[in-house]
Amino acid sequence: MTEKWAQGEVLSIKHWTESLYSIRILAPEVKFTAGQYTKISLNINNEEVARPYSFVNSPNEEFLEFYSVSVPNGPLSTELQRLKIGDPVSVGLKGNGFLVLNEIPKVENIWMLATGTAIGPYLSILKTKESWGKFENVILIHAVRYSKELAYQKTINELKEIYGERLIYITYVSRENSENSLEGRIPKSIGNGILEKAANIKMSPENTHIMLCGNPEMVKDTTIELKKIGLKKHRRNSPGHITTENYW
Numbered sequence: 724m725t726e727k728w729a730q731g732e733v734l735s736i737k738h739w740t741e742s743l744y745s746i747r748i749l750a751p752e753v754k755f756t757a758g759q760y761t762k763i764s765l766n767i768n769n770e771e772v773a774r775p776y777s778f779v780n781s782p783n784e785e786f787l788e789f790y791s792v793s794v795p796n797g798p799l800s801t802e803l804q805r806l807k808i809g810d811p812v813s814v815g816l817k818g819n820g821f822l823v824l825n826e827i828p829k830v831e832n833i834w835m836l837a838t839g840t841a842i843g844p845y846l847s848i849l850k851t852k853e854s855w856g857k858f859e860n861v862i863l864i865h866a867v868r869y870s871k872e873l874a875y876q877k878t879i880n881e882l883k884e885i886y887g888e889r890l891i892y893i894t895y896v897s898r899e900n901s902e903n904s905l906e907g908r909i910p911k912s913i914g915n916g917i918l919e920k921a922a923n924i925k926m927s928p929e930n931t932h933i934m935l936c937g938n939p940e941m942v943k944d945t946t947i948e949l950k951k952i953g954l955k956k957h958r959r960n961s962p963g964h965i966t967t968e969n970y971w
């Protein structure tokens with residue numbers, strides 16, 4: 724199916740670190756469900772270069788927001804990083820993807836696990852009030868290499884203020900020591916029980932749904948660990964506990 728495009732305009736760009744940035748775009752025609760992605764396209768050397776990006780904004784907000792990392796030699800992410808206020812950018816008119824709450828059963832505890840920029844779709848979901856009727860507790864987990872990459876602290880603090888103990892936020896920093904974060908990687912800490920201990924919640928098949936998003940190796944390795952404790956992939960025709968989205 725050919726993509727239909729909205730002509731958007733950059734409203735602002737926030738540089739979190741030398742490689743991480745968030746772009747706000749005005750393109751009111753674009754429609755999506757919280758947790759979905761669309762394509763962004765730029766004309767680079769007379770060629771349209773398009774890639775998928777998850778919405779960070781809630782569908783109720785008046786701007787679109789995307790959170791991106793500039794990958795060394797990456798054709799689009801390095802160009803997006805250079806955008807300035809007022810620059811034109813094409814955005815796919817419709818959201819896509821299944822990392823959305825209406826695809827999953829109502830559940831007591833929802834675990835949202837992300838590496839790097841994949842925290843974005845979870846923020847879109849959590850900023851959307853209606854989402855909170857679908858579960859009792861959310862355990863939001865963000866794994867990054869360095870603590871400076873733990874972006875969106877203000878948004879997460881605002882959510883904590885509204886939802887209090889219903890929102891448990893756990894971070895991993897893998898490449899330096901960091902006082903308030905777990906060390907290492909997500910899959911190992913599921914295997915040895917450290918993650919459940921940090922959240923003070925058990926991952927049992929009766930009360931759990933897990934969303935995994937980001938690095939495909941993390942998604943793969945985490946799924947292996949989750950299967951060992953009795954959780955299985957969720958499919959429309961065969962309900963389970965694990966919903967995934969790979970970023971590459």
Ligand SMILES: Cc1cc2nc3c(=O)[nH]c(=O)nc-3n(C[C@H](O)[C@H](O)[C@H](O)COP(=O)(O)OP(=O)(O)OC[C@H]3O[C@@H](n4cnc5c(N)ncnc54)[C@H](O)[C@@H]3O)c2cc1C
Pocket residue numbers: 760774775776777778789790791792794796797798799800801820839840841843968969970971
């Ligand atoms: C469904 C979906 C949703 C996505 N949403 C986002 C998003 O919200 N934010 C975002 O930054 N990217 C997202 N991506 C990845 C994005 O589409 C681009 O691949 C990325 O921005 C790099 O683009 P590029 O053209 O510079 O390099 P590409 O040629 O597309 O990628 C080059 C390599 O960079 C690495 N890479 C790609 N994306 C990432 C990433 N996010 N983090 C770490 N390494 C990466 C991979 O090794 C990949 O092979 C998403 C991808 C998919 C499939």
Ligand SMILES: NC(=O)c1ccc[n+]([C@@H]2O[C@H](COP(=O)([O-])OP(=O)(O)OC[C@H]3O[C@@H](n4cnc5c(N)ncnc54)[C@H](OP(=O)(O)O)[C@@H]3O)[C@@H](O)[C@H]2O)c1
Pocket residue numbers: 741742792793794795838839840866867868895896897898907908909910938940941942944945
């Ligand atoms: N230029 C810069 O300064 C800069 C800065 C950051 C990123 N980048 C580039 O951006 C790209 C992505 O970097 P990123 O850090 O956002 O994403 P990433 O490589 O996916 O790393 C994010 C987190 O996921 C973890 N992870 C990786 N593989 C895993 C697995 N199999 N299971 C569980 N966890 C796993 C990483 O742990 P580990 O640390 O153990 O791998 C890290 O904590 C890279 O191409 C990088 O070169 C550049």
